[in-house]
Amino acid sequence: MDQVYLNGTYTPLSEACVPVLDRGFLFGDGVYEVIPVYSGKPFRVDQHLDRLERSLEGIRIANPMSREQWHRVIDELIERNTGDQDAALYLQITRGVMPRRDHGFGDDLEPTVLLTCQPMHYPSQAADTPGGRAITLEDSRWQDCHIKSINLLPNVLLRQQALDAGADEAILIxxxxxxxxxxxxxxxxxxxxxxxxxxxRCMLGGITRDLILELCADNHLLAREIDISEDELHDADEIWMTSSTREILPITVLNQHKVGRGETGALWREVIRLYQEYKQQVMRS
Ligand SMILES: Cc1ncc(COP(=O)(O)O)c(C=O)c1O
Structure with missing residues (x-):
């Protein structure tokens, strides 16, 4: 999977270069998406492209491509890389390369567009998987986490703090x-x-999250979008963390205490089954 798309050209990853005055490199001035690809088909691609559009608008970059062009580039990159394998497609747009370093930006820069493909490794979804571990940490990010910004320093530090504590994920309070x-x-x-x-505003609206809510509604499972206090989190019967690359990760240990009985729960098993069924349907269609 070494072919990438960079500013209109398909090239091997080792040959893809961006100038050092790119605002993504200097300021983290850009946005991104990670789109799962199952058996060579991009999953929920329009939902990802809708969110990309909202993120671009949020940081005042004009979308450099039409929807049709995005589809063409994504399909072509998958074709060149994965054939019919599973992959994670990474898509990044920065504000572009400036003539000299300056915080302010005009509206005349040409955005830098990069797409890559990586193999996908999901966590085990067997009913008897031990599940993952999480710790709670104070949320140190900015207010605008609904924008999928490449400026991920707080996320990176929080994730590493979780890893250092022997956990898989940090739950942010x-x-x-x-x-x-x-x-x-x-x-x-x-x-x-x-x-x-x-x-x-202070949370990213996940594409996986939205699909889970849809599946719950379609299958008469009671699901609510409602604030969760730190106390409720500690008192939960089940905890799941969801994303395009981890799908639905059951958390069985929180801050070194068992969640419920310390094993995967009945509703996780039901929802992961519905999720896999939905994927199969999409891949067959
Ligand atoms: C902060 C944050 N929240 C939620 C998600 C899950 O989003 P999605 O399901 O669209 O992958 C991600 C994914 O990277 C994320 O970075």
Missing amino acids: RDGRAIEGSASNLFIVKDEVIKTPPRQ
């Missing part, structure tokens, strides 16, 4: 409420009700 993970959304189950925080 803001004003006493559990918001999301360092690179994932949060669900809990309490008394057979599935809960996830509502979309808000």
Whole structure:
């Protein structure tokens, strides 16, 4: 999977270069998407492209391509890389290369567009998987986390703090409420009700999260978009972290204490089954 798309050209990764005055390199001035590719088909690609459009608008970059052009480039890159394998397609747009370093930006820069493909490794989804571990940390990110910005320094530091503590993910707490993970959304189950925080400015609206809510609605599972306090998080029967690359990761240990009985829960098993069924349907269509 070594072919990348950079500013109109397909090239091997080792030959893809960006000038050092690119604002992405100097300021983290850009946005991104990670689109899962199953058996060579991009999954929920229009939902990802819709969010990309909102992120671009949020940081005042004009979308450099039409929807049709995006589809063409994505399909071509998958074709050149994966054939019919699973992959994670990374798409990044920065504000472009400036003539000299300056915080302010005009509106005359040409955005830098990069797409790459990487093999996808998902966590085990067997019913008897031990699941993942999480710790809670104070959310140190900015207010505009609904924008999928490449400026990920707080997320990176929070994730590393979790890894250093022997955990897989950090659950971020803001004003006493559990918001999301360092690179994932949060669900809990309490008394057979599935809960996830509502979309808000300080949280990324995940594509995986939206699909889970759709699947719950279609299958008569009770799911609520509602604030989750730190106390409710600790008292949950089940905790799941969701993202395009981790799908639905059951968390069985939180801050070194068992979540529920310390094993995967019945609702996780049901929802992961629905999720896999949905994927199969999409791949067959
Ligand atoms: C902060 C954050 N929240 C949530 C998600 C999950 O989003 P999605 O399901 O679209 O991958 C991500 C994914 O990278 C993320 O970085």
